[in-house]
Amino acid sequence: MPVIKRVAIVGVGLMGASFGLALKRAWSTVRIIGVDVDESVLEQARARGAIDANGTYAQAGAADVILLALPVRQMSTAFAALAPHLSDLSTLVDVGSTKQSVIAAARAALGDRIAQFVPCHPIAGRERHGPMFAEVGLFEAKSVVITPLPENSPERLARVEGLWTAVGSRLVPMLPDQHDAVFAAVSHLPHMLAFSLVEELASRPNAKSLFEHAASGFRDFTRIASSSPEMWRDIALDNRAAILEELDAYLAKTANLRQLLADADAEALLSFMQRAQGAREHWLSGQLDQFNDLEK
Amino acid sequence: MPVIKRVAIVGVGLMGASFGLALKRAWSTVRIIGVDVDESVLEQARARGAIDANGTYAQAGAADVILLALPVRQMSTAFAALAPHLSDLSTLVDVGSTKQSVIAAARAALGDRIAQFVPCHPIAGRERHGPMFAEVGLFEAKSVVITPLPENSPERLARVEGLWTAVGSRLVPMLPDQHDAVFAAVSHLPHMLAFSLVEELASRPNAKSLFEHAASGFRDFTRIASSSPEMWRDIALDNRAAILEELDAYLAKTANLRQLLADADAEALLSFMQRAQGAREHWLSGQLDQFNDLEK
Secondary structure, three states: OOOOOEEEEEOOOHHHHHHHHHHHHHOOOOEEEEEOOOHHHHHHHHHOOOOOEEOOHHHHHOOOEEEEOOOHHHHHHHHHHHHHHOOOOOEEEEOOOOOHHHHHHHHHHHHHHHHHEEOEEEOOOOOOOOHHHOOOOOOOOOEEEEOOOOOOOHHHHHHHHHHHHHOOOEEEEOOHHHHHHHHHHHHHHHHHHHHHHHHHHHOOOOHHHHHHHOOHHHHHHOHHHHOOHHHHHHHHHHOHHHHHHHHHHHHHHHHHHHHHHHOOOHHHHHHHHHHHHHHHHHHHOOOHHHOOOOOO | OOOOOEEEEEOOOHHHHHHHHHHHHHOOOOEEEEEOOOHHHHHHHHHOOOOOEEOOHHHHOOOOEEEEOOOHHHHHHHHHHHHHHOOOOOEEEEOOOOOHHHHHHHHHHHHHHHHHEEOEEEOOOOOOOOHHHOOOOOOOOOEEEEOOOOOOOHHHHHHHHHHHHHOOOEEEEOOHHHHHHHHHHHHHHHHHHHHHHHHHHHOOOOHHHHHHHOOHHHHHHOHHHHOOHHHHHHHHHHOHHHHHHHHHHHHHHHHHHHHHHHOOOHHHHHHHHHHHHHHHHHHHOOOHHHOOOOOO
16 A cells, blocks of 8 residues: 555544644645535635645545544445545545444445445544634544454554554554444433533523523533534434433433432432442542453 | 631531631631541641641630531531530631521521521532642632521621632622522532433443543543532432422433434434533523523
8 A cells, every 4th residue: 555645534623624733743744635515614624734725525535545524424425425536545534433324334335445444433522613623632642443344454454553643542443333332321322411401401491590500510511512413413313222222221320319319318329429439530540440341 | 796817617628628728818817727527637627728726616616707618418517516605706607509408407506696607608619529639719710609598687798708708709699499499400410410320331231341431521521420429418418309300300301302312303303402502602601691581
């Protein structure tokens, strides 16, 4: 495979533009084109120095590496638009928060060229969206989950690893279904819960009084409710079965907590809160061996 | 009333010790004694310079101002221990997160001296507890909700206002039941929800895998689940009726969101998330006039 000289970024929002900035810092001679349906977003990404020029899908198809940084439900369209233009030497990488659905979309659109696609999910991001919030260090010291396809050659995987290493990330391999189940629990569920709390309070007749008194606990709890609604609608739909399971488990657990409170069971309430607080402290201090892991 | 020269802080954890640090910075000649059941906590508070000396309830009762900074269910015991020693000139202030229950405890223990108690709730704090986490600036630019009693004289309220102003806070008057309802929604509910999420994931057979992949969204969403379990058990029990109402409303709203997802209703999901995201942006930018407030 050729040295990576030409990169295309499809979708130059927060993730795509941050990747452009980081890659240009690492490899100063790389040339990056941006593809986006929104001209103003392309203009901002160019102004920020995240891309060198606007491009077309046809030009993107000839790049050494094509990064897809789109809401997951827009991946199909992008794969289909790229497919006829894809050079034999191009490698496709995505940054989607769901993996099974993106892989299915890639298989449907790319056919025999599926080996050229390496599914990835960088565990990086912010609740802000758009290239104006791009950060050159967004991927530094972050994990990138990679869910390799059976068709991916070792050379292609090595190339993708080099790409993420260049922007400061380390790869964590997972199976696609394992990825989707784990992130349904630790990411997609909390997003749903945060959207739900803000929507609930905003819909009250005394919403103004409530928000006047909301402070730092509320701010951090709901930070992820400032995330892009379009992106999260897509994630919710694409990982629907796993998220429904998570919502059911969470609703049952919270109904259980509600019952302890209704019973004024001081001892059980304390124990519940102590288990939660203790678990979070173990997590923060990296003491993961304190947790069960029967699946491993 | 005398100039404030002698202050007693009952409970020298994060809040009490931070108050001591802040007050000594503002009024360098004030003498502060600390009362706490835990000798090691008193020692830490003294080492931090938050208090000048350990004291007894009898000594505390003679102070110009006595600040109660205890978990709300320990307030009764403290009021009862102070009552026989309370000087006519002393003013009692608390920092409890619930107001109706603390006022009831004060009335029961103080009897005719109830006019000496001014109920307060500083909207400040951290998820950490203990005097080692005390911060001299904890109360700076923060609101302190004050729920005056009919018995409080204007002079006493002015004294309490001076105290909070000295540590950099501004007073926000509310009725006790209004306070408890508002904070059930914007503070107590999110704490319950955060405890519930961490407990749910920690109890799974694959907890270790889950926590290995939890990132910044999870960290912020669950920050408040690192709060003191004893403190939050007390708040939950003392504001039980309001929190049960909040939990019911939240569970119903989240069941509604779950149904939109089960129906794969893309348009309704997007609209739900847009309302939440938009409301949070209005809140962050201080545009509270965007919200209804039929109660005002």
